Amino acid sequence: MVESAGDVRAEDIVFDPPAEFAAQAVATADLYARAAADRLGFWADQARSLLHWHAPFTEVLDWSDAPFARWFGDGRLNVAYNCLDRHVLAGHGDRVALLWEGEPGDSRRITYAELTAEVKRAANLLTALGVEAGDRVAIYLPMIPEAIIAMLAVARIGAVHSVVFGGFSAESLRARIEDAEAKLVITADGGWRRGKVSPLKPAVDAALAGGGTTVEKVLVVKRAWDDSEQLAWTDGRDLWWHEELAQVDWEHEAQPFEAENPLFILYTSGTTGKPKGIFHTSGGYLTQSAYTHRNVFDLHPDRDVYWCTADVGWVTGHTYVVYGPLANGATSVIYEGTPDAPKPGRWWALIEKYGVTQLYTAPTAIRSFMKAGREIPQQYDLSSLRLLGSVGEPINPEAWLWYREVIGGGRTPVVDTWWQTETGAIMVSPLPGVTAAKPGSAQVPLPGIVVDVLDDTGAPVGRNESGLLAIPEPWPSMLRGIWGDPHRFHETYWSRFSDGPSGPVYFAGDGARRDHDGDIWLLGRVDDVMNVAGHRLSTAEIESALVSHPWVAEAAVVGASDETTGQAVVAFVIPRARHADEAAREGGVDELRAHVASSIGPIARPRELFLVNELPKTRSGKIMRRLLRDAAEGRELGDTTTLTDATVMKAIADRVRH
Template sequence: MTTISNLLDERRRFPAPADFAADANLGPEAWAEAELDPIAHWERAARRLQWDEEWHTALEWEPATEQADGTLSVPRAAWFVGGRLNVAVNCVDRHVEAGNGAKIALHFEGERGDRRTITYADLQREVARAANALTALGVGKGDRVVVYLPVIPETVVITLAIARIGAVHSLVFGGFSGEAVRFRVEDTGAKLLVTSDGQFRRGTAVATKPNADHAVSGDNAIEHVLVVRRTGQDVPWTEGRDVWWHDVVDTAPDEHTPESFDAETPLFIMYTSGTTGKPKGLVHTSGGYLTQASWAHWAHFDAKPDDVHWCTADLAWVTAHTYELYGPLSNGLTQVIYEGTPDTPHRARHFEIIERYGVTTYYTAPTLIRTFMSWFPAGIPGPDAGGFDLSSIRLLGTVGEAINPEAWVWFHENVGAGRAPIVDTWWQSETGAAIVAPLPGVTTLKPGSATRPLPGLSALVVDDAGEEVPRGAGGYLVIDRPWPAMARTIWGNPERYRDSYWARFADRGYYFAGDGAKYDEDGDIWVLGRVDEVINVSGHRLSTIEIESALVSSPVVAEAGVTGVAHDVTGQTIVAFVIPRSTARPEPDDVAGWRALGTELTESLRSHVAAEIGPVAKPSRIVPVPDLPKTRSGKILRRILADLVEGRALGDTTSLQDPASIDRIAAILTP
């Protein structure tokens, strides 16, 4: 039976602070109560929302089963069947009706320093105007709308307005190419594209409308392009198709009578990044998704009415859908949204924003934390040293990839002042909300571990045969029963949905989307990364995450990306790409300088990895680089690293955060 080797042994423990535990939303009894009847647990969670009609059946579930002809059926899930609600009403109107209209919903910070404060009453009026404008443009229930905007208030407004009228939104990162947008426009059959004239990125006004025009230039169902004026640039214009936001939204009536929709009404289509193959359009529906998004945000972020929540993800990512749009707004919280990059105009911009708005919960990606480590090797300067006051922070969170233990500890000590718990969350676009995550008022935290499934949820680590592995062993991370926020299908391709997620362990009824994990001696879960990135060295199946964590624990390494490449004797060998923590590193394009640094660091880092987790995990090659290839959401593309070493064609790189990083790495690798 194949498992993944368990090498890293992290022993640091951080119990829940007593004062936090005393006021926590959930206590240690939460798991047992939910496990008595998980379906009833989710029904209680659903009743936190406003329903116009209650459901008659909480769950209908038909797993993938073998048919008479030997094929697998396509699984089908439906939650809160017969129930009707309006998602936007739950996120906006009901808070106004409860007397909280004057409460701030959004603090918007533009990259260039412009700011807006939007109350729930303001948001209600803005969403009503946008809903009326959408209707006037011919958009109705079931129609698809692609939203290609930066992180600005209009993005939140139009997203909620689309949900309000029962249409389906698909948000696209504002930095994607016109071709990437075009694929989504055509695949969804969208009737409307919403975009802007441009966006501010790293201090520059970058044109967006030309990409939008390319996206709608082919064979598609687009009737209008709705354009927000953000930068004031001159843009190409197609009369009769293109309309300005200020002409059709700002002038629309600010009252709108909402309709309620069936719980299984599609809410949004979320595309996977497309780093390999054709992106998958995951369909999430209304009632189940909002139930879990709202409850999970309240539970594992211990959401309080006076919180100021900041999820740093771009609004197009599923992270932001759940923990920046629907979760926090359904719970009536105040949020921060920021348009720009973390280093514009200076590297402490995030800390400046935390101080300005009194952010209490800060949720970000491990890749940014590791970047902060490289920018602030001596720690973040506090107010006494001319720095920033981060004392408002009471809770931290991480998302995107497993966090290296050293990055976890740095985050805890430097941003959380050694007192704020860290909620390390494991989930995926497919799951809709966190599956494995600690409860901050209960869980003893372990740097690098997402700990255990949340109450009402269940996940296992299994071997090739689907048998649960013993404690201390690694294998495949699966979800062994349905959950409310699960993606219902892949848009236009239900067979791909079955084959991608349910076929591997169909005999068990398990969901599997490709991540490896291990149990520790307590039964807590440690995510080990994608199983297709596991490195097989002389029969040892090694996790890239564990080797990267060992490298990051070195005082000279800020970030690492590890990949396996073919080897005649051992099957594969380990190549490690590292970003130095030292500020005295070469300029990004100084190829000779980076190669010399590799010569200097190789033996010490190989020895460090051997000491941390064993000789079998020693990289055969250490390659210092100025940056790693990452998706726009911060995931390291280890496949591309292997392709670069072995000289293969790179394939689709449209989701890269910085395409120039590939050219720099290629130059360093070239003899």
């Protein structure tokens, strides 16, 4: 293993696909040639081969009303039927669909036949409660099987689900319910998190307090409390999930809907202003979900056990916990709790227990494992793993290398994937049996996807140059709009560049760099790019430099106002446990600042660097840089309700002040 990219550029470190892996890989190099020869024909082939169409489509793409796309518009299908019924009819009803584990240790093995029956019954319940095609249903649940059952039941009847992450406050939940005009809320009494019950039903009550919403009923799953007397109850509105299910029939015939029938609304976290309700439709979204899941994760559904660690409240959970895996007939692990509950190593114990073959998780989680030390995963048998994936933010080369060596045993391919809520599915990623992987680089657009890196004028950048990531051609799983706000949709995503040869160009909001081979390296959000004395510096690049130092487990960098340079670099660093004393000694902070200067250049040297025990993170694992910026600039902290632990941010703010 290369311990640091300090002496060797990360882009010069290359790992070829293992020969045995490549020989059996699902995706082969000819995919690129087929897609390049006839891109729309390629997508039509994927849609026909991966999905069941009740009424076949004859038109692949209608881009005449760009940027509003119609993919497979005259085709008809049922999303839930594609994820469930057809596998049972094909003789795979006994295959396990979900291996669910609750944080306290309770577990369920749910086959495709059992999951299909549960979803049919839930679909009948929704219909009995008056939910019709096109109605919106808010889902506010922990990571329990009922969350997936609810999503699929909503999809089965042609309604639209809006899943709200269980870490969001009552105020955030209400804003999403109001914007979507939800008719029904599905929630639970609570969920388990770090040995305690995280209440959910009380947050729903608070969100609906005072009336004024469109919600007619609240379905409540009994999960966390034996004593339901603890719950407030509104007669006529609140209903127990299990009691209502017992009163409806098991049989339900899935009806086909148009390919452009809305499937879900998913709200961006919206740290400021009104959250954006990104909405996706059915046929194109499910096509790209199944295609990317099958090819990027090299899925062999008859023998793999796949685990994406995301919560269904985020788009990764939608696409790579629910729709992609189930459309492909995969067996998936679902876990309710945190990686360190009841003790560090819980994830590794689950991999050993279930024989997980593919693990898909976030760089933040990987860096937290690095901080805890390799001694923990080395206590477990992880030899079943044959592929690792990264999602959610750029992964620094050091974390990528640690992930491959310590978790993957130095043998597994690593797929570093780039995509967004708005893109719906993976857009840029290595193909594990084809691509020679570079630590920290998402590398190349997938076959069928067109991505470019442009300068401020809209011209493509050259090799070894940075710019803005853009998508000049439509793709099947693309967002179809911002719910109820077409003007904001156009202004937010399609106005940055003038039209290209095929029409509007989508601006992703991310910066990127092409290396000497033309491979793509993500630099993070453009609003996470600082302008220091006229120099554009990526926070991700500086964080990567810090983590390449042997003392550093994790780092977060923000730009703070500076009278002299416009903005200055401020860094927050978590030292590795065994190097904490060295980092804290006199001169330790200066050594870390100098390391950044030598790695990137003097202009990137942090003005200030703070050693901290933890970083402020949401329950999805994202670092809240907005709050760190508040602290660095001496402002009152903004909303901290979505943090896993609000005391972490208070401790950091106190340290900065003093």
